[in-house]
Amino acid sequence: MDVQNIYYDGRIKIPYTWYVGETGSRFLIALRDNKEIWGNQCPQCKKVFVPPMKTCGECFVPTGEWLKLADTGTVESFTVVHYENGVAKRPLPVIYGLIKIDGASGSLLHFIGDVKPEKVKIGMRVKAVFAEKRGGTILDISHFAPVKG
Amino acid sequence: MERAGIVGVGQTVYERRKEDTFAELVFEASTKALADAGVGIEAIDNIITVSNDFWDGRTISSMAIQDAAGSWDRDISTVEGDGIFGALYGMMRTLSGSFDTTLVVAHVKGSEGNMNMITNSMFDPIYQRHLGPDATSTAALQARVYMEKTGATEKDFAKVSVKNHGNGVKNPFAQIKKKITIKDVMESRKIADPLKLYDCSPISDGAAAIILSTEKGLKRFKKDPVWILGVGHCSDSYNLGYRDLAWPRALDAAAQKAYKMAGIKNPLKDLDVVELYDAYSYMELLWYEGLGLAPRGKGAELIRSGATGMKGELPVNPSGGVLSAHPVLVAGLARLIEATLQVRGEAGTRQIKGAKKALAHGINGPCGQAHGVFVIGA
Numbered sequence: 001m002d003v004q005n006i007y008y009d010g011r012i013k014i015p016y017t018w019y020v021g022e023t024g025s026r027f028l029i030a031l032r033d034n035k036e037i038w039g040n041q042c043p044q045c046k047k048v049f050v051p052p053m054k055t056c057g058e059c060f061v062p063t064g065e066w067l068k069l070a071d072t073g074t075v076e077s078f079t080v081v082h083y084e085n086g087v088a089k090r091p092l093p094v095i096y097g098l099i100k101i102d103g104a105s106g107s108l109l110h111f112i113g114d115v116k117p118e119k120v121k122i123g124m125r126v127k128a129v130f131a132e133k134r135g136g137t138i139l140d141i142s143h144f145a146p147v148k149g
Numbered sequence: 150m151e152r153a154g155i156v157g158v159g160q161t162v163y164e165r166r167k168e169d170t171f172a173e174l175v176f177e178a179s180t181k182a183l184a185d186a187g188v189g190i191e192a193i194d195n196i197i198t199v200s201n202d203f204w205d206g207r208t209i210s211s212m213a214i215q216d217a218a219g220s221w222d223r224d225i226s227t228v229e230g231d232g233i234f235g236a237l238y239g240m241m242r243t244l245s246g247s248f249d250t251t252l253v254v255a256h257v258k259g260s261e262g263n264m265n266m267i268t269n270s271m272f273d274p275i276y277q278r279h280l281g282p283d284a285t286s287t288a289a290l291q292a293r294v295y296m297e298k299t300g301a302t303e304k305d306f307a308k309v310s311v312k313n314h315g316n317g318v319k320n321p322f323a324q325i326k327k328k329i330t331i332k333d334v335m336e337s338r339k340i341a342d343p344l345k346l347y348d349c350s351p352i353s354d355g356a357a358a359i360i361l362s363t364e365k366g367l368k369r370f371k372k373d374p375v376w377i378l379g380v381g382h383c384s385d386s387y388n389l390g391y392r393d394l395a396w397p398r399a400l401d402a403a404a405q406k407a408y409k410m411a412g413i414k415n416p417l418k419d420l421d422v423v424e425l426y427d428a429y430s431y432m433e434l435l436w437y438e439g440l441g442l443a444p445r446g447k448g449a450e451l452i453r454s455g456a457t458g459m460k461g462e463l464p465v466n467p468s469g470g471v472l473s474a475h476p477v478l479v480a481g482l483a484r485l486i487e488a489t490l491q492v493r494g495e496a497g498t499r500q501i502k503g504a505k506k507a508l509a510h511g512i513n514g515p516c517g518q519a520h521g522v523f524v525i526g527a
Contacts (some may be wrong), residue, residue, distance in 0.1 A: 005168060012206060020275045049391070051276045057386060077297070077394070080342040081290035085265035088281025096286055098294075098390055107390035109277050109290075117342070121299050138276050
């Protein structure tokens with residue numbers, strides 16, 4: 001017997017309210033209120049984490065000292081994304097970068113902007129551009145733009 | 150020491166938008182594995198299912214398909230991750246002394262959800278998710294780091310795509326069967342620079358199942374087992390910015406553990422065939438290095454040499470690999486099934502002549518955060 005295929009559309013949309021933790025709160029408040037990027041340091045391996053971590057995964061100990069870092073960094077990797085994925089609400093193409101903030105031991109994932117995609121290079125120096133309206137989220141940094149001069 | 154062997158395997162054909170429900174896919178793969186083993190469900194002591202709630206669009210996705218896996222009156226447990234880890238858990242249960250036989254079955258319907266949004270959800274909700282990264286854009290970040298640190302080129306990546314898609318032509322289970330050229334790959338649509346369309350695996354639906362047995366359980370089955378000779382698994386940092394994206398140290402650790410157990414000294418020589426998780430073309434080169442098939446930083450040289458082609462010293466992905474069908478969660482188990490078919494000499498026109506020892510590899514998490522490695526042999 002020939003049976004017509006029936007499809008059922010669904011969309012799961014569930015509100016969550018995630019506590020970002022004391023460590024995360026401190027980081028996001030510094031972005032929001034002072035346009036400052038803070039990291040913290042593992043007392044054993046001395047790695048500096050941005051975003052900050054409550055514990056060092058490698059040493060398995062609580063992190064210690066907080067450090068105010070620069071708002072500049074270096075592009076460690078980047079990609080120019082040519083498709084809409086329904087999450088990043090930005091005009092195409094979207095440029096993502098792994099940005100090593102000066103003084104940090106690893107990279108931060110963020111947008112790269114104010115630059116033509118073909119001009120982006122590994123090793124490029126960039127500076128955080130803060131959003132006009134800031135609400136205590138990672139998007140309080142609008143993007144990273146090439147350092148001028 | 151007690152051993153575990155693979156006594157039955159089953160796969161659906163992998164396609165985009167399969168006209169089967171989740172339960173139908175699971176039933177098909179499970180019953181194919183049972184038929185392959187020459188038994189009915191009564192021969193199975195316990196069951197491991199592999200599924201993910203986000204991909205299925207429901208919570209406790211395992212519960213919805215347990216009847217289709219034959220769990221009635223049986224102990225059942227679940228792995229939420231790649232099928233290679235389902236096989237690992239299944240092996241552990243088989244060897245635990247509690248069960249002599251285990252059915253492991255994985256399913257996914259990638260076409261029914263939204264790959265980008267689902268893989269976006271694996272990222273940290275506070276610091277990363279709202280930026281919109283997904284499996285493909287982060288893979289692109291990894292590909293570029295790899296190029297920068299090793300000198301591998303987009304053409305080297307294209308060579309992987311050409312090889313694996315070419316192999317896929319001979320695999321009746323593959324979704325994309327295509328003879329393509331380097332030029333085709335290089336000129337394909339830009340997705341996330343440096344990755345182009347043919348550098349990326351497709352969105353696939355399907356299911357796969359294996360049956361594991363102890364030596365004691367073997368008398369229930371008709372086929373000779375393919376033994377698990379070595380196994381290893383390891384995970385790296387979740388945070389991409391704090392991981393060396395150009396060196397898969399978790400794979401190195403997993404592979405070395407498996408090699409030690411299996412008595413593999415020189416994997417390039419001692420193994421006859423490898424099935425690895427090439428979700429994106431460049432990954433194959435990176436995994437060559439992690440698996441010790443190429444020296445660190447020299448993955449591109451191995452593909453250039455032709456050693457991993459069908460007629461090379463160590464064919465990699467004769468099935469066409471994940472580039473030819475990417476049922477997420479199922480794909481690692483499919484690698485193990487393909488490796489099993491090779492060792493049995495049942496891989497049809499994609500058979501590597503005389504294959505005795507094979508390696509299967511699966512990954513979990515963004516940019517290959519976790520790796521599972523099986524070495525199997527007759």
